[in-house]
Amino acid sequence: MAELNTSLARPTARQRCLDRAIVLWVMATALFAILPHLTRMPILLAIALASICLLRISRWYRNPHWLLRTATVLCAVGIIFWLHNGLWGRLPGSQLLCCMLILKSFELNRSRDAMLMVSLSFFVVATWFLFSQSPLTFVYLMAATWLGLTSMIVINRDGCRPTEIRSLLIQGARLVIPAIPLALAMFFLFPRLSVPLWGIQGGELEGVTGLSGSMSPGDISNLFIDDGPAFRVTFTGSKPPRDELYWRGPVLSRFDGKRWSQSVYSSVAARNKPSREAADISYEVELEPHRRHWLFALDYPAIYPSDSRLSIDYQLRNVRPISNVKRYSISSDLDFRDNRPINGTLLNESLYLPSGIGQRARELASNWQAEYGAAETIVAQALRYFRDNPFFYRLDSLPLLADPIDEFLFDSRAGYCEHYAGAFTFLMRAAGIPARVVTGYQGGIDNGEYLLVRQSDAHAWAEIWLDDEQGWSRVDPTAWVAPDRVQQGSRAVVDVPNWLHAPWLVDVRNQADKLRHWWNKNIVSFNANRQSRLLQPLGIERVDQRQLLLLLIVLSVVISLVIFWWYRFAGRSRHADPVVNAYRHLIRRLQQAGIDPPHHAGPQTVMRKVISYCPDSRVQTERLFGRYIRYRYAHGSEHSLDAETRQLKAKQLADQLRAFRIPRRK
Amino acid sequence: MHTESHSRLSAVALDDSAATDQPAKALLDELGQAIAQVNRIVLGHPEPVRLAFCGLLAGGHVLVEDLPGVGKTTLANALASTLGLDFHRIQFTSDLLPADVVGVSVYSQTNERFAFQPGPIFSQIVLADEINRAPPRTQSALLEAMAEEHVTVDGQQRELPSPFFVIATQNPVDLAGTWLLPDSQLDRFLLKITLGYPSAQAERMLLEQPDRQTLLNNSTPILNTDKLQLLIAHVNQVHVSSALLDYIQALIAASRQHAQIHVGLSPRAGLALLRASRAHALLNHRQHVIPEDVQMMFVALAGHRLKVIEQTDHQALDPSGIAQDILNTTAVP
Numbered sequence: 001m002a003e004l005n006t007s008l009a010r011p012t013a014r015q016r017c018l019d020r021a022i023v024l025w026v027m028a029t030a031l032f033a034i035l036p037h038l039t040r041m042p043i044l045l046a047i048a049l050a051s052i053c054l055l056r057i058s059r060w061y062r063n064p065h066w067l068l069r070t071a072t073v074l075c076a077v078g079i080i081f082w083l084h085n086g087l088w089g090r091l092p093g094s095q096l097l098c099c100m101l102i103l104k105s106f107e108l109n110r111s112r113d114a115m116l117m118v119s120l121s122f123f124v125v126a127t128w129f130l131f132s133q134s135p136l137t138f139v140y141l142m143a144a145t146w147l148g149l150t151s152m153i154v155i156n157r158d159g160c161r162p163t164e165i166r167s168l169l170i171q172g173a174r175l176v177i178p179a180i181p182l183a184l185a186m187f188f189l190f191p192r193l194s195v196p197l198w199g200i201q202g203g204e205l206e207g208v209t210g211l212s213g214s215m216s217p218g219d220i221s222n223l224f225i226d227d228g229p230a231f232r233v234t235f236t237g238s239k240p241p242r243d244e245l246y247w248r249g250p251v252l253s254r255f256d257g258k259r260w261s262q263s264v265y266s267s268v269a270a271r272n273k274p275s276r277e278a279a280d281i282s283y284e285v286e287l288e289p290h291r292r293h294w295l296f297a298l299d300y301p302a303i304y305p306s307d308s309r310l311s312i313d314y315q316l317r318n319v320r321p322i323s324n325v326k327r328y329s330i331s332s333d334l335d336f337r338d339n340r341p342i343n344g345t346l347l348n349e350s351l352y353l354p355s356g357i358g359q360r361a362r363e364l365a366s367n368w369q370a371e372y373g374a375a376e377t378i379v380a381q382a383l384r385y386f387r388d389n390p391f392f393y394r395l396d397s398l399p400l401l402a403d404p405i406d407e408f409l410f411d412s413r414a415g416y417c418e419h420y421a422g423a424f425t426f427l428m429r430a431a432g433i434p435a436r437v438v439t440g441y442q443g444g445i446d447n448g449e450y451l452l453v454r455q456s457d458a459h460a461w462a463e464i465w466l467d468d469e470q471g472w473s474r475v476d477p478t479a480w481v482a483p484d485r486v487q488q489g490s491r492a493v494v495d496v497p498n499w500l501h502a503p504w505l506v507d508v509r510n511q512a513d514k515l516r517h518w519w520n521k522n523i524v525s526f527n528a529n530r531q532s533r534l535l536q537p538l539g540i541e542r543v544d545q546r547q548l549l550l551l552l553i554v555l556s557v558v559i560s561l562v563i564f565w566w567y568r569f570a571g572r573s574r575h576a577d578p579v580v581n582a583y584r585h586l587i588r589r590l591q592q593a594g595i596d597p598p599h600h601a602g603p604q605t606v607m608r609k610v611i612s613y614c615p616d617s618r619v620q621t622e623r624l625f626g627r628y629i630r631y632r633y634a635h636g637s638e639h640s641l642d643a644e645t646r647q648l649k650a651k652q653l654a655d656q657l658r659a660f661r662i663p664r665r666k
Numbered sequence: 667m668h669t670e671s672h673s674r675l676s677a678v679a680l681d682d683s684a685a686t687d688q689p690a691k692a693l694l695d696e697l698g699q700a701i702a703q704v705n706r707i708v709l710g711h712p713e714p715v716r717l718a719f720c721g722l723l724a725g726g727h728v729l730v731e732d733l734p735g736v737g738k739t740t741l742a743n744a745l746a747s748t749l750g751l752d753f754h755r756i757q758f759t760s761d762l763l764p765a766d767v768v769g770v771s772v773y774s775q776t777n778e779r780f781a782f783q784p785g786p787i788f789s790q791i792v793l794a795d796e797i798n799r800a801p802p803r804t805q806s807a808l809l810e811a812m813a814e815e816h817v818t819v820d821g822q823q824r825e826l827p828s829p830f831f832v833i834a835t836q837n838p839v840d841l842a843g844t845w846l847l848p849d850s851q852l853d854r855f856l857l858k859i860t861l862g863y864p865s866a867q868a869e870r871m872l873l874e875q876p877d878r879q880t881l882l883n884n885s886t887p888i889l890n891t892d893k894l895q896l897l898i899a900h901v902n903q904v905h906v907s908s909a910l911l912d913y914i915q916a917l918i919a920a921s922r923q924h925a926q927i928h929v930g931l932s933p934r935a936g937l938a939l940l941r942a943s944r945a946h947a948l949l950n951h952r953q954h955v956i957p958e959d960v961q962m963m964f965v966a967l968a969g970h971r972l973k974v975i976e977q978t979d980h981q982a983l984d985p986s987g988i989a990q991d992i993l994n995t996t997a998v999p
Contacts, residue, residue, distance in 0.1 A: 157925065160925075161925070161975075164925065167923075598994070599997050599998075600993060600994050600995065600996055600997060600998060601998065602956060602957030602958040602961060602998050603956065603957070603998075604956055604957075604958045605958060629954075629956055630954070632907065632909055633905075633907045633909065633910055633954045633955060633956045633957075634905055634907065634953065634954035
């Protein structure tokens with residue numbers, strides 16, 4: 001009687017409170033899901049969410065009063081609103097979702113709530129793709145999915161013991177792995193829109209480094225410590241020599257005494273462009289997002305993407321800021337000269353010197369002008385000045401405070417490329433030669449099939465206007481002070497005692513970048529256009545969206561059938577004994593015929609089922625199953641036969657089992 | 667239904683022309699007659715009767731657990747009278763002492779020395795009735811004798827007769843006035859049998875027929891010590907194929923991995939399962955064990971050995987149900 005009572009009381013008891021193991025699993029899933037988002041939150045909010053998780057799993061936790069719960073939710077919404085001036089957008093939206101997920105744990109009372117939290121965790125994990133699409137994100141997402149599915153198993157089993165964690169995780173993996181082919185089919189075949197469904201708002205991707213569009217001493221040397229990739233280049237034809245690899249970026253013509261910045265005319269279109277025919281260097285660039293407009297190219301681009309513009313100072317600017325990995329093809333003409341005469345404001349801007357600084361430099365330059373006269377000679381004299389005086393190329397130069405030009409040229413004489421480029425341009429302007437600073441990247445390392453250009457390859461050089469024939473010419477004063485910078489890359493010239501740059505570590509990083517490159521090339525930049533060309537290897541030029549959908553449906557059905565088959569039959573590996581295989585085949589046939597012996601039934605039970613299904617078949621069924629039972633279970637006893645006869649009999653029996661006609665019910 | 671399939675099975679098994687060294691058919695027939703006689707006395711429980719015979723042939727002891735009045739004692743009495751063995755019954759009570767079971771040394775005036783007076787345990791079949799009503803000390807005396815097949819009294823070891831077979835009965839543990847048998851001692855019983863209520867038809871016959879005691883008094887012994895020893899020797903010769911050993915091992919392993927089991931089956935339980943399955947095969951006139959033999963014995967053998975996890979809401983799970991669950995989820999090799 002007592003047993004009856006407890007068994008009746010059981011469902012209500014289960015509804016009333018969740019097993020502690022379930023709470024632990026669900027909270028672990030939720031915490032794992034919000035972990036990447038926590039890194040982007042204000043530290044106090046992140047700590048608050050993490051401590052709610054800890055509070056919920058502690059033993060002395062009790063559900064707060066509903067008034068307190070409502071207040072917490074309102075407080076969370078208020079904080080997010082205050083942080084972002086609204087709730088609309090990627091960052092506030094995802095953070096709100098994280099808060100709501102964790103606050104839901106105050107209502108984690110029944111298995112329904114647990115299921116809801118796990119489902120919501122899947123959604124939170126997916127939102128992380130709005131911020132990052134790297135391979136690591138993908139791996140993280142898979143892990144989170146695995147954890148979530150395992151939690152669902154735990155919820156459905158009504159708890160778990162520590163010793164079972166391993167087998168539960170294996171069960172979870174068995175759910176994740178068969179879904180991968182289906183997910184791949186969806187990824188490649190689900191019809192894509194050629195324009196994004198919603199635009200991702202700019203300005204939220206903070207902490208992205210790169211060239212900024214202006215330059216003051218120290219800007220580029222700060223980039224030196226950033227080992228992240230800037231872009232990757234794959235040359236389709238011949239590759240130019242290393243000292244020609246000047247990747248042109250922002251051009252800086254204005255100088256206010258401290259900062260170099262862009263010309264006000266940089267939005268004006270280029271006056272003359274290199275001809276397409278002369279462009280002999282073709283390459284494809286995979287640009288990491290830097291949230292600005294520049295595309296990097298070798299001088300001077302002749303063929304470039306249609307959504308970008310070439311400005312009057314030959315900056316290549318994309319219409320929209322680069323917020324995702326962008327792949328583009330470019331052809332450059334290295335021999336082209338921008339020699340259309342400059343005049344008026346452009347000329348003034350290229351000669352402008354701010355008053356009050358660089359007095360000694362001005363004197364030096366006017367001496368040269370008076371002594372040599374011709375522009376080429378003055379340039380040569382300036383470069384000789386850099387070479388003959390004790391100039392050093394180093395990162396940790398002293399800050400130049402009052403007068404960056406004179407202090408550098410005459411006192412400290414130590415600096416990074418931006419010091420040289422800036423000082424050289426100043427000297428040229430003081431000597432009456434139009435000059436400007438160009439920033440960009442120089443060189444790059446050969447990483448197998450592509451050239452990897454890192455942030456640390458950022459560089460600055462000068463351009464001077466010589467005459468109407470030669471036009472603007474590139475002069476790199478750094479190359480005179482530290483030729484290795486151009487020949488071997490930035491690492492060659494600066495002593496880096498840092499263990500971070502140990503050769504093996506650099507190698508690991510290069511391999512990781514290869515993976516990223518592959519990922520960007522094949523996964524991230526897979527778009528509607530590439531989707532329509534998906535079947536090109538099979539000889540089908542283009543597939544439209546309807547065909548894609550049809551293909552997807554067919555493939556999904558096929559994959560589902562394979563998965564179904566796998567679940568149903570994969571556990572049955574082939575046995576070494578042909579008789580056993582033939583018997584298992586017979587059991588499957590019986591299952592298909594509707595006799596349906598369970599898999600734990602022994603042969604005698606199966607035999608009885610067959611006979612009760614069709615009593616007429618009794619004699620032949622008994623004979624066959626009797627033979628099988630003796631073969632399988634009486635083998636090895638004193639009555640067994642010699643090996644040869646046995647083998648012969650085994651073959652006979654296997655044939656009989658396969659030939660057995662399943663009787664029909666009358 | 668059951669006897670029908672039984673006869674069909676023996677037909678299947680015995681048409682094996684290669685079989686030569688079978689126990690004499692007459693002996694097996696006598697065994698069949700013995701089972702039939704017990705079934706005539708204990709109405710409506712053919713399955714527990716077969717299990718009891720299996721336990722006997724496997725050389726193990728049997729625990730019969732059920733509510734009062736369903737025929738536990740009748741089953742034990744019927745077995746004893748049919749087997750033709752020397753029989754004693756001990757009624758366990760709360761004041762029963764170990765000496766009441768194993769015997770005591772009494773000073774004899776005539777010989778001027780202590781003489782051992784053997785207790786009721788010195789017989790081939792011992793019916794320990796309501797074993798869980800005796801205090802643990804007395805229970806232990808019996809259970810030790812079961813394990814060792816000898817008793818030690820006054821420092822002297824005395825062998826028990828052979829075959830030595832204990833049928834213990836007990837009431838369900840949650841009834842008042844009982845002492846729970848410890849797990850280690852439960853393990854001494856090869857099988858635990860439950861009878862349950864008889865079917866309507868059997869119950870009707872029970873009411874119609876003369877008193878059970880009369881039937882018991884009228885029953886004749888069919889087997890004897892020698893025949894039983896011979897049958898037990900034959901049990902050990904029943905062949906077990908490697909596929910079947912795999913099956914037994916898989917069942918034992920599954921019991922240890924089951925989610926609701928705290929302590930699974932021991933290797934000793936595996937050996938016991940093997941022995942009981944052999945006995946079941948012989949009972950069905952077979953010289954080899956088939957998976958069905960193992961399946962028939964498994965629940966009775968594992969039910970009292972499995973330690974179930976205590977649920978959070980103090981809900982006791984039925985170990986026999988879990989044993990059946992293990993059977994249903996383990997594939998036959």
